[in-house]
Amino acid sequence: MTYHHGNLRKVLLDRAAAVIAEQGIEALSLRALARDIGVSHAAPARHFKDKADLLRALATEGSHRLLDYVLAAADAAGTDPLVRYNALGQAYVRFSLEFPAYYRTITHPEVAAHADDDLMQSRRRWHEIVADAAREAQAAGWLPEETVDDIVIYSTATVRGVAAMLADPMQGSMPDERNLDAFIERMVRLIIDPEAPQKSLTGNEAPKRKRT
Amino acid sequence: MTYHHGNLRKVLLDRAAAVIAEQGIEALSLRALARDIGVSHAAPARHFKDKADLLRALATEGSHRLLDYVLAAADAAGTDPLVRYNALGQAYVRFSLEFPAYYRTITHPEVAAHADDDLMQSRRRWHEIVADAAREAQAAGWLPEETVDDIVIYSTATVRGVAAMLADPMQGSMPDERNLDAFIERMVRLIIDPEAPQKSLTGNEAPKRKRT
DNA sequence: GGTCCAAAGTTGTCACTGACAACATGACTC
DNA sequence: GAGTCATGTTGTCAGTGACAACTTTGGACC
Numbered sequence: 445m446t447y448h449h450g451n452l453r454k455v456l457l458d459r460a461a462a463v464i465a466e467q468g469i470e471a472l473s474l475r476a477l478a479r480d481i482g483v484s485h486a487a488p489a490r491h492f493k494d495k496a497d498l499l500r501a502l503a504t505e506g507s508h509r510l511l512d513y514v515l516a517a518a519d520a521a522g523t524d525p526l527v528r529y530n531a532l533g534q535a536y537v538r539f540s541l542e543f544p545a546y547y548r549t550i551t552h553p554e555v556a557a558h559a560d561d562d563l564m565q566s567r568r569r570w571h572e573i574v575a576d577a578a579r580e581a582q583a584a585g586w587l588p589e590e591t592v593d594d595i596v597i598y599s600t601a602t603v604r605g606v607a608a609m610l611a612d613p614m615q616g617s618m619p620d621e622r623n624l625d626a627f628i629e630r631m632v633r634l635i636i637d638p639e640a641p642q643k644s645l646t647g648n649e650a651p652k653r654k655r656t
Numbered sequence: 657m658t659y660h661h662g663n664l665r666k667v668l669l670d671r672a673a674a675v676i677a678e679q680g681i682e683a684l685s686l687r688a689l690a691r692d693i694g695v696s697h698a699a700p701a702r703h704f705k706d707k708a709d710l711l712r713a714l715a716t717e718g719s720h721r722l723l724d725y726v727l728a729a730a731d732a733a734g735t736d737p738l739v740r741y742n743a744l745g746q747a748y749v750r751f752s753l754e755f756p757a758y759y760r761t762i763t764h765p766e767v768a769a770h771a772d773d774d775l776m777q778s779r780r781r782w783h784e785i786v787a788d789a790a791r792e793a794q795a796a797g798w799l800p801e802e803t804v805d806d807i808v809i810y811s812t813a814t815v816r817g818v819a820a821m822l823a824d825p826m827q828g829s830m831p832d833e834r835n836l837d838a839f840i841e842r843m844v845r846l847i848i849d850p851e852a853p854q855k856s857l858t859g860n861e862a863p864k865r866k867r868t
Numbered sequence: 869g870g871t872c873c874a875a876a877g878t879t880g881t882c883a884c885t886g887a888c889a890a891c892a893t894g895a896c897t898c
Numbered sequence: 899g900a901g902t903c904a905t906g907t908t909g910t911c912a913g914t915g916a917c918a919a920c921t922t923t924g925g926a927c928c
């Protein structure tokens with residue numbers, strides 16, 4: 445082992461993500477992390493000013509991955525605006541399950557309250573992405589009377605809530621692993637149902653599809 | 657000051673709630689709490705086995721208050737099932753704003769993961785309350801094709817998400833204090849719109865009001 | 869009214885943590 | 899090969915949660 449580790453920063457981030465995924469953010473300790481990696485207890489300070497700084501870095505990286513993940517899913521879903529919007533929501537929930545460490549960090553209150561510019565920009569980007577998709581879905585007849593902002597916030601809140609409830613293992617009536625995909629699909633369909641446009645209605649019915 | 661404090665347990669809970677409301681759960685320290693109250697650093701241990709135990713007690717008390725708060729709001733809303741269901745959702749979000757310490761504690765991952773029987777029962781009770789209300793709303797024609805469980809989980813997830821986003825001060829596009837009530841009303845109306853039953857439709861239209 | 873005793877506080881201590889300061893190492897530059 | 903600067907290291911400090919051992923107090927009981 446050389447005196448200089450070489451890529452300690454990356455190793456710290458990876459190992460921290462693993463610890464968070466296994467034992468939660470509370471259980472993360474800079475000293476334990478350093479011990480684990482085989483480096484002195486003060487080494488992490490060279491790369492992260494303090495614990496919050498490490499979490500912030502993790503959240504920033506995670507938020508970029510989230511955007512990539514979600515955009516890839518939306519693109520794979522095709523051009524139908526309703527299908528695309530739905531795919532966006534499902535991908536968000538899936539990300540929270542596939543990368544729990546990133547997701548927990550991103551939504552951690554302490555981190556959220558002291559977000560840096562990079563993290564703030566990721567949030568704005570998320571808002572834009574969903575807003576664009578919502579506008580297209582509105583053009584296809586969905587929720588014509590609501591503002592785009594309201595729709596975005598509502599949709600974000602819902603997928604965030606679904607993710608939170610899936611992360612809470614003690615919640616009753618939660619699906620087991622085999623039914624997870626179907627569960628997510630049902631939940632997001634309650635936000636936007638890609639198969640419920642005018643086609644299922646007879647011609648004389650109102651073309652606007654106001655919800656509820 | 658007598659040697660025996662008298663009602664230290666209650667004072668601890670109240671002061672802890674105040675600290676959490678002001679500075680968050682992370683900032684809560686048993687020693688600082690004891691110092692603050694003017695009692696020795698080990699005194700809290702007589703009443704709460706450890707820090708998690710104090711948080712658990714706070715969460716339990718909070719969950720009872722939440723149920724009372726929400727039921728009172730629902731009862732005040734009248735007998736129309738849709739209005740009642742809507743009131744339930746709005747009250748949930750309002751509780752999170754009015755009693756942030758309780759709400760944060762209830763939804764804290766660590767607390768949620770190690771819930772005691774009392775807390776678990778409160779959760780089941782919440783599920784029952786919402787399920788009963790959802791059944792009545794379904795009988796009035798709302799979302800006839802969904803299972804009650806799905807509706808409950810979906811609704812809970814959404815109000816939880818809305819509460820989470822309101823608690824996050826850095827979120828863009830969030831309402832200022834004057835518009836809060838209207839914002840909450842709009843968000844919950846997207847779950848269930850109490851003013852959108854069949855009455856607004858002409859007679860030959862489908863009586864079932866499938867969403868989206 | 870004196871005695872016992874358990875509940876409720878106290879002091880003292882331990883291991884652990886995050887943060888900081890001072891020092892050591894080594895890679896790169898000129 | 900001297901200088902310098904990023905990157906590690908050692909040493910230390912105050913704060914924390916948890917625990918053990920001791921003290922005070924107010925009733926219960928006779």
